[in-house]
Amino acid sequence: MAFEGLAERLQGTLNKIRGKGKVSEQDVKVMMREVRLALLEADVNFKVVKDFIARVKERAVGSDVFESLTPGQQIIKIVNEELTALMGGEQSKIAVAQKSPTVVMMVGLQGAGKTTTTGKLANHLRKKHNRNPLMVAADIYRPAAIKQLETLGKQLNMPVFSMGDQVSPVEIAKEALAKAKEDHHDYVLIDTAGRLHVDEELMGELDEIKELAKPDEILLVVDAMTGQDAVNVAESFNERLGITGVVLTKLDGDTRGGAALSVKAVTDTPIKFAGMGEKVDQLEPFHPDRMASRILGMGDVLTLIEKAQTNVDEARAKELERKMRTNELTFDDFLEQLGQVRNMGPLDELLNMMPGAGKMKGLKNVQVDDKQIGQIEAIVRSMTKAEKEDPSILNANRRRRIAKGSGTTIQEVNRLIKQFGEMKKMMKQMSGMQQKGKKKKGGLGGMKFPFM
């Protein structure tokens, strides 16, 4: 990651004041400066940061930070708590109108991801809420925007209402509502054109659509990478239209996403969804608490655990664990594990979610290449059944054949066999350790990363 997390930043300061025994008010000031910089680097608006720091400082001075043996931890705790409070506690749900259809209007700047989000939201409503939404293509300005929504509709096999780009968006909205009632759609998602918040004419058009469609939900789509300007954008849209929620897009990038905090602070409306990828099913509910640690650069453990849980089969994990304990692990199991980890998403993404991964030497700049895994798979698949079960029979002749079969070199095959042996050894130790840990407090169970 490009930026160090808050914990690391504070550590640097703390190293300087260590040995002084007690922390002075001046030291707290220095630490507050670090917090401020961390937030600014994460793109939180400077005004929001100012208020925030004032609040944290007040709490820090009032509490026992001075007496604490771990003042850094105390500060982080206060910062994290305040941040989570500011982000809003519970995640909220999308509105449902008393009388069908529920009208949702999508607004935002150009390139924020409105059209893609409209498609994702339609998919979400159908899949998770069993609804029957109608998407409305009201972006008549950008070339092929209507086509984009229509293509999404085709991919999802869901209806899209459009009247071409020669009809005014207000008219389109009107016709769309009539059509939705006629066809008994329970949700209408209006995709409006991207516009600058300072564009009077186009903002007026949104007013008109709002007036006519009386939306139950106006979602502001915000790019998570937005900088200081997020505040101006959110403020203008909110003052003009009264938004009811925010969708944060492109959160699968490596941005810290301070814009989330800025937008939340100025509009005081909940962030309802987060766009986590380019595919239509990658729209996820927004978790305020997780966002807090992300902004602080402290990793996202919860998402990692969740990913692991949805992707790892419990029964198989148990069987694997037994094999590991008894040292019966074969190349077949290895392959399966590889597949499972792969299912969880790109490896570097997983690494980024691990707290402290950035700190680990060697891991910091390592490019975890998914292609390499493909190569490993090829090698293992070139082995015979007997070889997979008992790697010890792999003599030079066999290794040469495997290298040829997998399109790799003998050196690479050798390396893998060696690594596998070492991994087996390590796993035995690890599972032994876990066994002991389990007796105490349960542990995570079933989560193993053979090569991390």
Add this chain to the structure above:
Amino acid sequence: MSFFKKLKEKITTQTDSVTTKFKDGLTKTRDSFVGQMNELVKNYRSVDEEFFEELEDILISADVGVHTVMDLIDELKDEARRRNIKDAKDIQPVISEKLAEMLQKSENESALNMQETMTVILFVGVNGVGKTTTIGKMAHRFKQEGKSVVMAAGDTFRAGAIEQLEVWGERVGVDVIKQQAGSDPAAVMFDAIQAAKSRKADVLLCDTAGRLQNKVNLMNELEKVKRVISREIPDAPHEVLLVLDATTGQNAMSQAKTFSKTTDVSGIVLTKLDGTAKGGIVLAIRNELDIPVKFVGLGEGMDDLQEFEADQYVHGLFADVLQEAEELAEED
């Protein structure tokens, strides 16, 4: 005030229309930025810690980036001490001077590396920054200059992207080489190069799908696209332009770094500078990565893509200050 005079002289030799466009496009940026700056000078009579803290906030609010701001503030503090500046009014020109210095490293660096035969320009960037729109505008620009242009629809992933480029092709009157959605972008590039060669085109503009810079697979795909282009024409692509959204915050730095690593970015196109985004990111990128900004997008029209000129940019940014300086000069 000699700095402003020099700046003014330079600018008057350039066409008025360009200057106006820059001024208009940057109105929002200038209003807030310079407005804040003036207020700052008014509020703080003397140059002290508080003054610098406030200045820090103003620069940060322009997305300049924490590191760059810190550097700048340190330099200014030194300068103030050295020149013994006490009055806030006197430090203002020094601030503008420093900013301009940071942007202007050498002349003509915004010029494109045009070839005698065919020039290949590759456009890269994250999702939604305006790559396709920029290519459309760029095609229009080259067409105006009397060059023959071919566009390659390399965004085979996003729904409607190919159609979007085709609409631009019709508008501008330029051929678009495409395959169907979902095909290999490197294959599209191969086709486009062959087509452009046989049509003896002067310029080939290559669109690519937006990708977040932390997706290793997608970055590898981009590398392949570039490799295929280089294989067909040895020193191509002659320009790799990274399209950046002016509203993007600190992540723009990460984008510039990663895209540079994969594709050797030769210049930046800064889009959407006509909103309230302050474009301060230009300073940060220049300072930390030394990639020149070559073009700026100042609006939605076909003509709203301008060659970046630091002079013009600073002029647009400081038009108010400039006027004040002139008035002062007249009074003398």
